[in-house]
Amino acid sequence: MTVAAVVRQRTGREALRRLYRSRSGEGRALGELLGGQVEVASQGAWITTDAGGRFLDCGGLGIPLNGARHPTVLRHVREQLEHRPTASGLFPEPQSALAADALLSVAPPGLERVHFTGSAVQALTLAARMARARGRTRIVTMTGSQHAASIDELTPTSSSLVPYGDTAALRRLLAGLPGRACVLVEPVQGGAGVVLPPPGFLRSVAALCREYGALLALDETATGLGRLGAWWGAGSEEVAPDLLLVGGALGAGVVPLAAVVATAGVSAAFDHAPYADPYPCSGAPLAMAAARGAVAAxxxxxxxxRARVLGAEILRVTGRIVRGHYGPAVREVRGRGLLLGIEFSSPDAAAGLLIELVRHGVITCGAPGAPHVLRLAPPAVLTRADLDHLYEALDRSCRAETGRRPRG
Structure with missing residues (x-):
């Protein structure tokens, strides 16, 4: 019996929908507006519903480059599940050490310690605590950053905001905070609509941090582990941060997992102290096995x-298709690697195309800070057949949408 059949037999679609609405605290799923299908299986770049629908996942909730249920990841997780799924946290946990070593093997130079957490917000909190422990009590973030709101909640009286890409503004701020700041920056701002920084921006930020004694923290929760066609977004500018935030891709699409990777000096106050880290993952060997599997895959x-090569092709073909249908209503098609954004002149155009793409079997996502931008962030396991499906669905969706609305 298939998974879909089991779901229907045990609960039924209508019963599941009632439970979702009455028991779950999550927001209403877009799928309810598109027939109410229930998601029951995933493999590679594809999601299957109980009604037999198949959807190419090109965004969703942040599918990692390895796609869903990658065999290398599953092998690591299954071996650990059969051996020891949980740990006491009292004794050294070998999977934690092995996962840290795997992550450091691909991390930017100079980083030597890994502190695993259960979520990106926990990693952000821990990074702020590490900075404060080194006397950097002012957290500097950039406009449009996905972490700005969280930082304001965590440190409401000790955070500052500067325009993304504006090194002159950053210099003015840091000049007044010698030795007291930690600059937190994303290599590409996904949540703001896939905003690319000016060339050399990260290198300039790193130089300013050195000049004014600030720590440099890179938030790569959305861009790290290959998303931009390089292991890290900072790699293209050869920037060595003091702190690196790693996000959902670390869990390989199997478990929620994040991490703070730090230099030995920044991490010193938190190393091997039983209660210094409020989010230890030493009791989660399954998550550690998933992290090892992610790097191995x-x-x-x-x-x-592949992310670099596929991203260049998708950017080129997608740009040709949407501009051909929407004309000047498309302001820009941009991106790096497999993090791409289509910027429209209105939010309605972006939302309409997102819904139409789902109807044609492709899942994309919006940008929380830019409702006029449609994002594509597919895995790097796409086959030629998958790409053909994406392009055909995009062409048909654009034709359907532009047939219903005036250009401009």
Whole structure:
């Protein structure tokens, strides 16, 4: 019996929908507006529903480059599940050490310690605590950053905001905070609509941090582990941060997992102290096995290189298709690697195309800070058949949408 059949037999679609609305605290799923299908299975770049629908996942909730249920990831997780799924946290946990070593093997130079957490917000909190422990009590963030709101909640009286890409503004701020700041920056701002920084921006930020004694923290929760066609977004500018935030891709689409990777000096106050880290993952060997599997899968299948090649093709073809249908209503098609954004002149155009794409079997996502931008962030396991499906669905969706609305 298939998974879909089991779901229907045990609960039924209508019963599941009632439970979702009455028991779950999550927001209403877009799928309810598109027939109310129930998601029951995933493999590679594809999601299957109980009604037999198949959807190419090109965004969703942040599918990692390795896609869903990558065999290398599953092998690591299954071996650990059969051996020891949980740990006491009292004794050294070998999977934690192995996962840290795997992550450091691909991390930017100079980083030597890994502190695993259960979520990106926990990693952000821990990074702020590490900075404060080193006397950097002012957290500097950039306009449009996905972490700005969280930082304001965590440190409402000790955070500052500067325009993304404006090194002159950053210099003025840091000049007044010698030795007291930690600059937190994203290599590409996904949540703001896939905003690319000016060339050399990260290198300039790193130089300013050195000049004024600030710590440099890179938030790569959305861009790291190959998403931009390089292991890290900072790699293209050869920037070595003091702190690196790693996000959902670390859990390989199997478990929620994040991490703070730090230099030995920044991490010193938190190393091997039983209660210094409020979010230890030493009791989660399954998550650690998933992290090892994630790094192994990326290496074995050269998924970082594929992200670079596929991203260039998708950017080119997608741009041709949407501009051909929407004309000047498309302001820009941009991106790096497999993090791409289509910027429209209105939010309605972006939302309409997102819904139409789902109807044609492709899942994309919006940008929380830019409702006029439609994002594509597919895995690097796409086959030629998958790409053909994406392009055909995009062409048909654009034709359907532009047939219903005036241009401009």
């Amino acid at each position: 990326l290496r074995e299948d050269n998924l970082v290189g």
